[in-house]
Amino acid sequence: MAQGRGSAMSLVALVFVMICLLEVSTAATTYTVGDSRGWTFNMVSWPAGKRFRAGDVLVFQYDNSAHNVVAVNAAGYKSCLVPRGSRTYRSGSDRITLRRGANFFLCSIPGHCQSGMKVQVNAA
Known part of the structure; x- marks a missing residue:
């Protein structure tokens, strides 16, 4: 009977570890757009190399x-x-959660986009 208990405890421990790993792998990541420069000009290549x-x-x-952030569609992005x-x-410290697929943002101050x-x- 002791052997059965040990097997059950091992199974419980394994399930616990798997749940913890699943939670870690699905945790959201926070990115500061522009890194240390912040939201500024020449941002088009900022996402390169990031997942x-x-x-x-x-x-x-x-x-x-001096600036703002506007969430736009593909046509708005392309045409500015x-x-x-x-x-x-307009807060100067905006937090925006990404949705699956393409997400487009621009500054609508004339000439900035x-x-x-x-x-x-x-x-993804």
């Missing part, structure tokens, strides 16, 4: 008297025009 997942959080740090109904963030103050992040 994003749905649920990860982007933090946009910027001077809110803000589609009707787009969400605009055209100067590269935009970013596309693809989340």
